[in-house]
Amino acid sequence: xxxxxxPLIALRPGQRGRVxxxxxxxxxxxxxxxLGLLPGEVVEVVSNSVGPVVIRxxxxxxxxxxxxxxxxxxxxxx
Amino acid sequence: xxxxxxxxxxxxxxxxxxLFNRLTGxxxxxxxxxxxxxQRAEGKTEHHGIVLRIIDLPGTYSLSAQDxxxxxxxxxxxxxxxxxxxxxxxxxxxxxxxxxxxxxxELYQKxxxxxxxxxxxxxxxxxxxxxxxxSKLGVPVVPVSALKGIGLGVLLDRILDVAQGRVRTYPxxxxxxxxxxxIHEVERLLRERGVLDKxxxxxxxxxxxxxxxVLLDELKKIDPELAEKVNSIRxxxxxxxGEDPERIAISSRYSLIDEIVCSTVTRVxxxxxxxxxxxxxxxxxxxxxxxxxxxxxxxxxxxxxxVNTGFPLNILFDHMGYSxxxxxxxxxxxxxxxxxxxxxxxxxxxxxxxxxxxxxxxVGLISDGxxxxxxxxASFIPLLLMAYVFLGAMQDSGLFPRAAVSLDxxxxxxxxxxxxxxxxxxxxxxxxxxxVSTRAMDDDRERMVTAxxxxxxxxxxxxxxxxxxASAAFTNPLEQSALTVxxxxxxxxxxxxxxxxxxxxxxxxxxxxxxxxxxPPYHRPSLRVIWWYARSNTEHFVKKAGLLIFVLGVxxxxxxxFGPSGYLSQGDISKSYAAILGNLLTPVTSLIGLPDWKYALxxxxxxxxxxGLLITFSSITGAADPVEALRSMGITPLKAxxxxxxxxxxxxxxxxxxxxxxxLRIGKYVLLTVVxxxxxxxxxxxxxxxxxILMGFS
Ligand SMILES: Nc1nc2c(ncn2[C@@H]2O[C@H](COP(=O)(O)OP(=O)(O)OP(=O)(O)O)[C@@H](O)[C@H]2O)c(=O)[nH]1
Ligand SMILES: [Mg+2]
Numbered sequence: 001x002x003x004x005x006x007p008l009i010a011l012r013p014g015q016r017g018r019v020x021x022x023x024x025x026x027x028x029x030x031x032x033x034x035l036g037l038l039p040g041e042v043v044e045v046v047s048n049s050v051g052p053v054v055i056r057x058x059x060x061x062x063x064x065x066x067x068x069x070x071x072x073x074x075x076x077x078x
Numbered sequence: 079x080x081x082x083x084x085x086x087x088x089x090x091x092x093x094x095x096x097l098f099n100r101l102t103g104x105x106x107x108x109x110x111x112x113x114x115x116x117q118r119a120e121g122k123t124e125h126h127g128i129v130l131r132i133i134d135l136p137g138t139y140s141l142s143a144q145d146x147x148x149x150x151x152x153x154x155x156x157x158x159x160x161x162x163x164x165x166x167x168x169x170x171x172x173x174x175x176x177x178x179x180x181x182x183x184e185l186y187q188k189x190x191x192x193x194x195x196x197x198x199x200x201x202x203x204x205x206x207x208x209x210x211x212x213s214k215l216g217v218p219v220v221p222v223s224a225l226k227g228i229g230l231g232v233l234l235d236r237i238l239d240v241a242q243g244r245v246r247t248y249p250x251x252x253x254x255x256x257x258x259x260x261i262h263e264v265e266r267l268l269r270e271r272g273v274l275d276k277x278x279x280x281x282x283x284x285x286x287x288x289x290x291x292v293l294l295d296e297l298k299k300i301d302p303e304l305a306e307k308v309n310s311i312r313x314x315x316x317x318x319x320g321e322d323p324e325r326i327a328i329s330s331r332y333s334l335i336d337e338i339v340c341s342t343v344t345r346v347x348x349x350x351x352x353x354x355x356x357x358x359x360x361x362x363x364x365x366x367x368x369x370x371x372x373x374x375x376x377x378x379x380x381x382x383x384x385v386n387t388g389f390p391l392n393i394l395f396d397h398m399g400y401s402x403x404x405x406x407x408x409x410x411x412x413x414x415x416x417x418x419x420x421x422x423x424x425x426x427x428x429x430x431x432x433x434x435x436x437x438x439x440x441v442g443l444i445s446d447g448x449x450x451x452x453x454x455x456a457s458f459i460p461l462l463l464m465a466y467v468f469l470g471a472m473q474d475s476g477l478f479p480r481a482a483v484s485l486d487x488x489x490x491x492x493x494x495x496x497x498x499x500x501x502x503x504x505x506x507x508x509x510x511x512x513x514v515s516t517r518a519m520d521d522d523r524e525r526m527v528t529a530x531x532x533x534x535x536x537x538x539x540x541x542x543x544x545x546x547x548a549s550a551a552f553t554n555p556l557e558q559s560a561l562t563v564x565x566x567x568x569x570x571x572x573x574x575x576x577x578x579x580x581x582x583x584x585x586x587x588x589x590x591x592x593x594x595x596x597x598p599p600y601h602r603p604s605l606r607v608i609w610w611y612a613r614s615n616t617e618h619f620v621k622k623a624g625l626l627i628f629v630l631g632v633x634x635x636x637x638x639x640f641g642p643s644g645y646l647s648q649g650d651i652s653k654s655y656a657a658i659l660g661n662l663l664t665p666v667t668s669l670i671g672l673p674d675w676k677y678a679l680x681x682x683x684x685x686x687x688x689x690g691l692l693i694t695f696s697s698i699t700g701a702a703d704p705v706e707a708l709r710s711m712g713i714t715p716l717k718a719x720x721x722x723x724x725x726x727x728x729x730x731x732x733x734x735x736x737x738x739x740x741x742l743r744i745g746k747y748v749l750l751t752v753v754x755x756x757x758x759x760x761x762x763x764x765x766x767x768x769x770x771i772l773m774g775f776s
Binding site: 028031036038039040051062 | 362
């Protein structure tokens with residue numbers, strides 16, 4: 001395993017990770033999972049600077065506020 | 079079968095409204111971001127002699143009844159039991175849009191899948207095995223392109239097949255793995271007690287285990303004891319499985335989707351959407367993104383301004399020495415031409431009516447009160463059409479959601495997320511649309527705050543008044559556009575500041591909600607989609623204008639021409655009822671440098687609708703062209719600035735107030751919105767006026 005656990009917000013553009021846990025409230029977790037962001041999915045970061053983190057997951061592009069993005073923990077894939 | 083009821087359902091942004099417009103000839107709002115449709119729309123079409131009543135539902139990611147859109151969609155399906163539910167999915171991203179389809183098919187099996195955007199899928203080398211999909215899902219699947227009009231006949235055939243029972247459909251069964259024994263347990267309990275029987279029992283059992291609050295509440299009301307029991311089964315499942323049942327349910331659905339996609343979708347070439355990547359590099363850039371977003375909006379107004387006034391061509395020609403040509407361009411700008419046309423029409427008509435021997439007052443009513451007002455508003459139609467075409471193109475392009483993302487960081491300082499960009503942007507079209515669009519907000523407080531602040535953004539009606547004021551009081555096009563652009567800029571600033579104020583002092587929460595939003599791929603704006611948007615909005619304007627002219631135009635004409643002493647044949651309007659009404663408000667308007675009762679009257683009429691300001695000016699002066707009308711009232715640059723500020727903020731129009739009531743449902747907040755606007759208007763216009771006086775203007 002090369003995966004150390006980091007929050008999504010720590011990934012640089014182009015880096016990929018596999019979602020492990022989501023540390024958010026129930027409503028938000030349901031919303032994220034229904035959007036296809038659920039444990040086990042591989043996500044790729046498209047942009048990550050000051051605003052929301054933009055990722056690709058299940059073939060779609062998703063913008064996540066920095067607060068949410070810091071609560072989604074992923075295993076880095078190299 | 080007399081009439082077939084068809085519902086269009088699916089994830090957001092998959093093209094339901096496009097399909098609706100195509101099938102029914104309608105023109106509901108189509109745009110490229112998730113969450114455009116927020117109220118159901120209805121239309122009709124006929125196929126093989128059978129009438130189909132078609133309902134466009136709000137797009138939702140699931141049927142959890144978590145937000146307003148999901149509630150509307152779910153209630154419609156459960157309560158009204160459509161003859162056929164058309165589930166629209168996006169062929170370019172089945173991995174995602176099938177989630178709704180799976181949920182919906184578990185709930186309702188009289189369905190047809192419209193595999194939309196098949197044109198885009200083919201372009202990207204995505205091949206889908208239709209028969210394979212049909213056998214996996216148990217319902218007919220029809221590839222269509224709502225945008226290009228492909229496959230619609232076949233879709234209608236299949237809809238009728240299902241409605242009339244010629245094609246059998248099968249329920250979809252998701253394997254919920256470890257959750258299955260618990261599902262059976264709950265299902266048995268529901269059956270035994272015979273409750274929640276309007277839902278399929280398996281579906282209800284799964285939803286209850288997932289913790290569906292709406293369903294649990296419903297159960298609690300009929301059978302509190304059973305609700306308790308279900309809750310304890312859910313707890314037991316959580317402990318025994320070591321995982322949240324909801325998560326198991328959602329992943330099980332996605333596993334099924336992965337399996338379906340794996341066996342039915344083949345990608346010939348991995349065509350990277352390079353345009354999206356290139357544009358996103360710019361739009362999502364921390365500095366360039368927000369700047370480009372703001373420039374795009376300002377550019378819209380620059381363009382409108384150019385058409386209206388001939389700017390910058392007139393300046394250009396002037397500098398090149400063709401000053402006559404420049405003057406000609408100014409005079410023959412679109413609204414100039416139409417304005418003079420109606421002036422001519424009104425005087426010709428009045429001559430003719432007089433020669434026919436009609437009474438003076440009747441001639442006046444028809445030629446000034448009606449034709450004049452029609453002219454005033456008609457002269458703006460080309461301008462509005464232009465503005466709507468441009469806004470429509472931007473909305474269909476996919477730029478708006480990027481603008482929302484890039485402005486998120488700025489908006490956070492005011493306790494809003496980037497989502498708050500949508501009501502502001504739509505508000506430039508119409509404040510009512512802006513207020514309704516706040517339904518798409520996930521966060522309840524943000525929804526209320528933006529609904530209350532969005533009427534600050536100048537709508538098209540206010541743009542018209544603004545342009546008339548700018549052109550009447552300033553001759554230099556640079557000054558004219560400076561006034562217009564600064565009002566818009568100020569309005570956006572106020573939108574943010576008022577939101578911050580409401581967050582801090584009314585709702586007492588200051589953190590900004592987090593943005594969670596899907597970014598759809600860009601695409602070339604479709605002329606058809608732009609046309610729908612421009613047509614429906616212009617039509618709305620014309621209908622409203624027609625009503626306003628007959629109500630306001632005629633009313634102000636009577637007020638102006640009658641007074642306590644009867645018909646004022648001498649035309650001395652200072653003794654009219656209008657003057658009396660206007661004078662009620664002059665103590666207030668004097669504060670902002672507009673002591674003339676004529677302005678006060680315009681403000682009063684403008685509360686009904688902001689176009690009323692222009693109608694009043696024309697009725698008072700008898701000039702159809704509002705620019706001329708304002709000039710003959712002796713408008714000065716300072717008065718124009720004060721009026722522009724006051725007019726823009728003094729109160730939302732009647733329709734917006736009504737929309738606020740129905741969205742907020744709290745009278746106190748609506749009242750607060752109105753008070754904030756009045757205070758802002760007086761404060762800003764007053765300050766501008768008195769600073770101007772100190773600087774020596776008049
Ligand atoms: N290429 C392509 N684009 C389409 C097609 N149908 C719709 N679109 C585009 O998809 C976008 C969304 O269309 P809408 O009809 O507003 O989608 P909707 O499902 O009603 O969206 P919501 O109201 O937000 O749920 C628009 O930009 C359309 O131009 C199609 O068949 N092909
Ligand atoms: Mg729609």
